[in-house]
Amino acid sequence: MHAITSRFVPPSGAPRVLATAQLAGSLGDGAFLVCSALFFIRVVGMSPSQIGLGLTIAWAVGSFAGVPLGALADxxxxxxxxxxxxxxxxxxxxAFLTVRAFVPFILVACLYASFQSGLGAARQALLAGLVEPGRRTEARAFMQSTANAGLAIGAALGGLALQLDSEGAYLAVFTVDAVAFLITGAVLTRLPAVPPAPPAEGGEPKLAVLRDRPYAVLTLINTVMLLYMPMLGLVMPLWVVERTDAPRWLVSAMLVINTVCVVLFQVRVARGVTGLPSATRFVRLAGLIMLACCTVFALSAYGSSAWPAALILLAGIVLQVAGEMFLASGAWEISFGLAPARQQGQYQGFFGMGIPLARMLGPILLTTLIMGWGAPGWLVLGVIFLAAGFAMTPAVRWAERTRPASALETTAPGPQPAPGTQRLLTAGPRHR
Structure with a gap:
């Protein structure tokens, strides 16, 4: 029993409270993201292209809002x-409950994306302030595992609203999501306060991260690696349906496998990261695994019948989720370990920009590459993942050289703590 609880229940104290808050928000978001597009199409009367444009604008705004809001948290x-x-x-x-036109939709979506990005940065800064450096990556893994579980349960609840397909059902889902974030705020009050960072030294810019070139390169590399998100959410359904003989229901099965694996194994994988050297090794390994994954997906187009193609795709999704978990574990340690201790909020907000950027740029890039080029496109994408994974090591070393030791916190591993969706297709946030 001890071993089971240590794998799935976060350690008591701040990690458990943060994971509980994450669970509340992700439950609401899972239901919201499943239903939101159909609500705006069927009830509001917007077109899919309007929704896509509005979400692209919103997440562009939100990606930049995370930095100043993270600095506010500092x-x-x-x-x-x-x-x-x-x-x-x-x-x-x-506010989405009252939206009935395109322009108000964009305005509210921009607010939603900005507050979500800022919340992610502030939550990361809160974790950094309450959890010792050696345990942060594991605590972050518990939060990610909890978030995926919440998204899956929420998506199932959203599926009920889809089945009812009525304005009342959709509005009920929006209300549930709003209440879920109220609960998130209430849960966060159970945490102790973290003192604000000391005032900036004379001449230091308020948003120092914007001048930190090594950290910008780290964020760029991570953004490239995060292309697996639109690859899984957008390209794979198109690939399975249009380029393989596999049954269409396999798309849903692949998303379920991805979510379940993260819930079951993300914490165990993250425990292998004990500092920056192991973190960069995990990102390199993620690049290699993603190359293998893309190669397997390319082979699925040559299956002679449904079941061989399905088995190849299932092998590919297992490799994909393994690469995802290794990447996440390494990237969390890098983002925390190379951020100045008193500027975690703005640095986490900046590093988190990779998620909306990957979601904005990934669809056009990957649909052109994969759906346009076919199997060779998969191989090109795999090489891109490989190159990005290996580029992280020299980038981390560069960042380490540019930082005084006094500005960073040790990432030496502490003692082991006591026991204490589907991947969604819309442009909603992947919880950080």
């Missing part, structure tokens, strides 16, 4: 800022 304290942003997110979701 200056004012991450707990209060995270609570405020959770409540603001609840308000923006509630």
């Amino acid at each position: 200056r004012r304290g991450p707990r209060g800022t995270a609570i405020m942003l959770a409540l603001a997110t609840a308000g923006s979701v509630a």
Whole structure:
């Protein structure tokens, strides 16, 4: 029993409270993201292209909003800022209840994306302030595992609204999501306050991360690796249906496998990261695994019948989720370990920009590459993943050289703590 609880239950204290808050928000988001597009199409009367344009604009705005909102968490304290942003997110979701035209949709979506990005940065700063460096990656893994479980359960709830297909059902889902973020804010009040960062030294810019070129390169490399998100959510369904003989229901099965594997194994994988050297090794391994994954997906087009193609695709999704978990574990350690201790909020907000950027740029890039070029496109994508994975090592070394030792916190591993969706297709956030 001890071994089981240590794998699935976060350690008591801050990690468990943060994971509980993550669970509440992801439950609501899972239901919201499944239903939102159909609500705006069937009830509001918007076109799919309008929704796509609006979400692209919203996540472009949100990706940049995370940095100043993260800096606000540094200056004012991450707990209060995270609570405020959770409540603001609840308000923006509630505002969707009144949206009945394209322009208001864009405005509310921009607020929603900005508050979500800021909440992610503030939550990361809160984790950094309450969990010792050697345990942060594992605590972050518990949060990710919990988030995936919440998204899956929420998506199932959203499926009920899809089945009813009525305005009342969709509005009920939006209300549930708003209440979920109110609960998130309430749960965060159980955490102790983290003191604000000391005032900036004379001449230091307020948003120092914008001048940190090594950290910008790290963020860029991570963004390239995050192309697996639109690959899984957008390209794979198109590939399975249009380029293989596999049954269409396999798309859903692949998403379920991905989610279940993250819930079951992300924490175990993350425990292998004990500092920056192991983190860069994990990212390199992720690049190799993603190359193998893309190669297997390319082979699926040559299956002679449904079941051989299905087996090849299932092998590919197992490799994909393994690469995803190794990447996440390494990237979390790198993002925390190379951020100045008193500027975690703005640095986490900047590193988190990779998620919306990958979601914005990935669809056009990957559909052109994979659906346009076919199997050779998969091989090109695999080489891109490989190159990015191996580029992380010299980038981390460069970043380490540019930082005074006093500005960073040790990432030496602490003692082991006591026991204590589908991947969604819309442009919603992947919880950080």
